[in-house]
Amino acid sequence: MDIKLLALDLDGTVLSSGNTLPRAARYAIEKAVDSGIEVAVASGRPFSSMPEEVLRIDGIRWVIASNGAAVYDGGERVRSVTLDAEDILRILDLTREHDLIWEAFAEGETCTDKRYYDDPMKYGCSEAYVGYVRGSRGTCTDMRGYIRENRRRLDSIEFVCTDKALRESLWDLIARETEGVYITSSSANFVEFMNAAATKANAVAWLSERLGIARKNIAAAGNADNDVDMLRFAGLGAAVRNATPACLDAADLIVAGNDEGGVCELVDRIILP
Numbered sequence: 001m002d003i004k005l006l007a008l009d010l011d012g013t014v015l016s017s018g019n020t021l022p023r024a025a026r027y028a029i030e031k032a033v034d035s036g037i038e039v040a041v042a043s044g045r046p047f048s049s050m051p052e053e054v055l056r057i058d059g060i061r062w063v064i065a066s067n068g069a070a071v072y073d074g075g076e077r078v079r080s081v082t083l084d085a086e087d088i089l090r091i092l093d094l095t096r097e098h099d100l101i102w103e104a105f106a107e108g109e110t111c112t113d114k115r116y117y118d119d120p121m122k123y124g125c126s127e128a129y130v131g132y133v134r135g136s137r138g139t140c141t142d143m144r145g146y147i148r149e150n151r152r153r154l155d156s157i158e159f160v161c162t163d164k165a166l167r168e169s170l171w172d173l174i175a176r177e178t179e180g181v182y183i184t185s186s187s188a189n190f191v192e193f194m195n196a197a198a199t200k201a202n203a204v205a206w207l208s209e210r211l212g213i214a215r216k217n218i219a220a221a222g223n224a225d226n227d228v229d230m231l232r233f234a235g236l237g238a239a240v241r242n243a244t245p246a247c248l249d250a251a252d253l254i255v256a257g258n259d260e261g262g263v264c265e266l267v268d269r270i271i272l273p
Contacts, residue, residue, distance in 0.1 A: 001216070001217070001219070001235060001236055001270070002217055003037055003217055003218070003219045003235075003236065003270045003271075004036075004037060004038060004211075004213045004217040004218070005037065005038045005039075005040065005204075005207070005208060005211065005213045005217065005218045005219070006032055006037050006038070006039045006040070006218075006219045006220070006221075006267075006270070007040045007041075007042040007064065007200070007204050007207075007218065007219070007220040007221070007230060007234065008029070008039065008040070008041060008042060008220075008221050008263065009042055009043060009044075009200075009220075009221060009222035009223060009224070009227050009230075010041060010043040010045065010050075010051065010054065011043065011044070011045070011186065011187075011223075011224075012223035012224060012240070012242060012243075012258050013221055013222050013223045013227075013240050013258055013262070013263065014029075014054070014221075014258070014263050015051070015258065016258060016259050017126070017128060017258065017259050018128045019128045019129050019131075019132055020053075021051060021053045021054055022259075022261075024261055024264050025261070025263045025264060026053075026057060027264075028261075028263050028264040028266075028267040028268075029057055029059075029060070029263070029267070030057060030058065030059070031267055031271065032267045032270070032271065033057070033058065033059030033060075034059075035271045037270070037271070038061070038062070038211060038213070039059060039060060039062075040060075040061075040062035040063070040064060040204070040207060041054060041055075041060065041062070041063045041064060041065075042064040042068075042200050042203065042204065042220065042222075042227075042230060043063075043064065043065060043067075044066065044067045044186035044192065044224075044226050045065060045066070046065050046066050046070075046105045046106075046107075046108075046109075046110050046155065047063060047065040047066075047070060047072050047075075047077070047107070047108075048107075048108050048109065048110060048136065049110060049132070049136035049137075050063060050065070061073060061074055062207060064200060064203040064204065064207070065155075066105050066155040066156045066194065066198070067156060067182075067184060067186070067192060067194050067198065067199065067200055067226050068081070068194065068198045068199045068200045068201070068202055068203035069081050069082065069083075069105075069155035069156050069194050069195065069198035070107065070155055071203050071206065071207060077107060079203065079206055080107075080155075081155075081194070081195045081197045081198035081202075082152075082153060082154060082155055082195060082198075083151075083154050083155070083156060083157065083181070083193065083194060083195050083198075084180050084181075084195060085151040085152045087178050087180050087181050087193075087195075088147060088148075088151040088154065088157065088193075089148070089151065090174075090177065090178055091157070091174055091178065091181070091193055092144055092147060092148060094170070094173055094174055094177055095159070095170055095174075098161075098166065098170070100159040100160070100161055101113045101115060101116045101123055101143075101159060101160040101161070102143035102144060102147060102157065102158070102159050102160075103116070103137070103143070103157065103158050103159075103160070104143065104146060104147050104150065104154055104156075104157045105154065105155045105156045105157070105158075106150060106153050106154050106155055107153075107155065109138065110136055110137045110138065111137065111138045111139065111140050111143070111146055112133070112137040112138070112139060112140070112143070113139070113140065113141075113143045113160075114139040114140065114141050116133070116160060117133065117134060117137060117139045120133045120134075123160045123162060123189060124160065124162050124187075124188060124189035155194070155198070156192060156193060156194045156198070157192075157193050158190050158191060158192040158193065159190075159191055160189050160190055161189060161191065162189050167189070167191055170191065171183055171191050174193070179196075180195060180196045181193050181194070181195070181196060182194045182195065182196045182197075182198060182199055184199075184225055184226040185224065185225045185226060186224045186225070186226045187224065192226065199229050199230070200220075200222075200226065200227060200229060200230035201229035201230045201232065201233040202229075204218065204220065204230055204233055204234065205233060214235075215233065215234070215235055216235035217235060218233070218234045218235050218236070219234055219235065219236040219237075219238065219266070219270055220233070220234035220236070220237050220238070221237075221238040221239070221240065221255070221262070221263060221266055222237075222238075222239060222240075222243065222247055223239065223240050223242060223243040223244070223247055223258065224243065224244055224247055225244050225246050225247060227239075227243075227247055227250075228246050228247055228250045231247065231250045231251055231252075232250050236252055236253060236270075237250060237251050237252045237253070238251055238252065238253040238254070238255055238262075238266050239251035239253075239254050239255075240254075240255055240256065240257050240258050240262040240263075241254055241255065241256055241257040241260070241262065242257040242258055242259075253266070253269070255269075
């Protein structure tokens with residue numbers, strides 16, 4: 001395949017389980033750029049918490065942030081699809097009986113429940129990501145109030161819940177009761193809400209049109225449920241071996257895990273005869 005655009009998820013795909021950029025992965029990205037491929041980051045993270053070690057790679061120009069709610073070109077926000085304020089109020093109403101851990105994301109700002117900030121591992125965060133959580137977020141003791149107050153400018157909101165049954169029941173309820181909301185998950189205990197138009201697939205489609213690159217000439221790699229639509233959209237969708245079942249099922253190609261050089265394998269398959 002003549003791949004001209006490569007969209008890469010970060011956490012669990014490019015980054016190691018220790019939340020670092022492996023040297024081999026950096027080299028593979030540089031090799032893809034040197035071969036003439038446009039490489040774009042496609043992450044659930046807001047732009048403000050993208051790893052500097054990734055953004056500093058020469059040739060990384062495009063960043064798809066907040067699961068597609070925003071696209072950045074060289075640090076400038078060039079596409080924005082925020083949540084509808086009425087949908088946010090509806091989500092808050094549907095979950096009002098449950099004491100959930102909420103997070104909210106807006107351009108240049110991330111706010112989390114102080115309980116999660118104080119003890120991320122209690123809510124399922126891995127030890128390797130504790131520093132990331134505390135280094136990238138502000139805190140609030142009344143997140144529902146914060147979300148309500150800022151409802152007209154939010155890229156996305158999410159709740160963290162370790163109770164699988166509750167998590168799934170609320171997901172189903174909100175999916176039934178809202179029409180303009182995209183619901184996904186980038187990690188086991190997270191349920192994330194964006195505008196229905198703000199998916200990674202839609203952001204990659206927008207980018208492909210802007211760059212004049214056909215869908216068949218796009219490759220994408222990911223590891224989680226929030227990558228599924230992007231993998232299905234791309235001409236070549238690749239999942240790392242540590243991906244979720246839904247992500248593996250959506251993939252055309254399964255490569256090694258994020259700690260075993262999966263991105264390196266993918267780049268070699270793309271650029272080598």
